[in-house]
Amino acid sequence: MPARFLSPREAIAEFVSPGLTLGIGGMHMTAAPMSLVRELVRGGVRAGRLITSPSASMQADLLIGAGLVDEIISPYVGFEHLGLAPCFRRAAETGGRPRILECDEGSLSHALYAGAGGIPFMPCPPGIDLTDIPRVNPEMFRRTGDPFTGEERWAVCALRPDVALIACRETDPLGTVAFGRFPFTDRHLALAAKSLVVQVERMVTTAEMSARSPGETLPGFLVSAVVVAPGGCYPTASPGLYHADEDEIRAYLKAAKDPEGFAGYAAGLDATEDAYLERVAERPGVKDAR
């Protein structure tokens, strides 16, 4: 069956009902599917649980600020050299939503691999046992015996998002998608998800995509819907096309320092994603992606 090409609004309306477990890709300030995330904010669509890459930034903080995340599984929410994540921080320090399911990069990667492969859980390599993480997250970490040696080990549960939202560089007409420079854990997130919505910068022909193969790709038969949104990762980076706009991210961090400022920022996201992308089209690098 050929892939379905939808607008951000159509894709969210069809695939994300309130309360689902959402996986959202992109690592640090690179390749976050921001067009889809902004559409969640506009629609006020609540995630029962949000699973991020090993390091999330604005894709998580924006949803948290909008009060749309009940639980989060993320080994990092922050902005590297630009600072801490204001909404994530405020939520944790005031006892607000989301509830945090503390984990680390390795356990998350193994949990998604397990979810992708029908593996019920994954025993953890040593290291996690020397931290306080399993102690505060009994929902994800449990003790189990190694059936071969009899040793006790920590295990992490398998994770399967109901829907994964990721950003890739391009699609062909069949919905086969190619990543930009780095796949991070987004391929595992996509493989583990029950349905998959991929935001891309552009459409190319199958011949063009084949000529660049083998890159990091996912076949169209795994892709539930493709959203073509040139500039859609903005203000995060789309690798090879445009860099993160650190001025815009700094402006967000400043605004989101308090709930009123955050509300003002969220209100400035435009009524539609088309209008937003039209407005940011003149920013450095974004125009080249269009």
Place this chain on the structure above:
Amino acid sequence: MTPGYDSFALMAVVMARAFRDGEVVVMGAQPALPLAACRVARALHAPNLWYIVGGSGTVNPDPAVAPDSSCDARLAPAACALPLTDIVLLEGRGDTLDVFCAGGLQIDAYGNCNLICVGEWSRPTLRGPGTVGLPFLPAVRRSVIYTMAHTRRTFVKRVDFISGPGHPAAHGEERPYRQQGPSLVVTPMATMDFDPETRRMRLASVHPGVTATDVLKVTGFALGMPAAVPETPPPTDAELAALRRVRPRGAAGP
């Protein structure tokens, strides 16, 4: 008289000296300092050093203008970029990676690092970003800890949350990986290492213009004090020249 270099330059050079030829170094978020250190080491005494930059997985990137983010595409082109899921496997197997460059909101006398929270986890006074890969610290041959904040808030008696394990406090405690653990701590004021007997942090050298008393004042636990504390050798001309080539965008040059 100004010394002709700043804290970043001195710290980068000190870290570079700690990397040995042929080693494999991994670094995480905000890689500017360890990335500069690796590139300096490679240009000078460790031409066969390998280094992996965070989530990008790029191996030995040598960009004309170094980005500040560990996932920035400007780290490419690199001959190899490991998928992050592969790096997690290499960390777990515990016999491939030599040096992990780590930091923390809090660092304690045993080299435990905490990137998660200050105060009670359930209601912290400061919520940090999260631990990312630090639980793998004991799986890597040794770790180098660095922080730009040498304060009593950072250097605490006991971290409020262990997110990056340091040395075991109890003598004779068995560790799952037989690695060296934290070996070096680098701050804008001093370098520190760990007493092989007590496994507690001790002062190793003070940077030019800093006294041992200055360091004790801003360290929140009883720092081990050798009979004589040498001064950190300042950067050589060759080190400064190598650093000038790799300095991240936006940072004041040496």
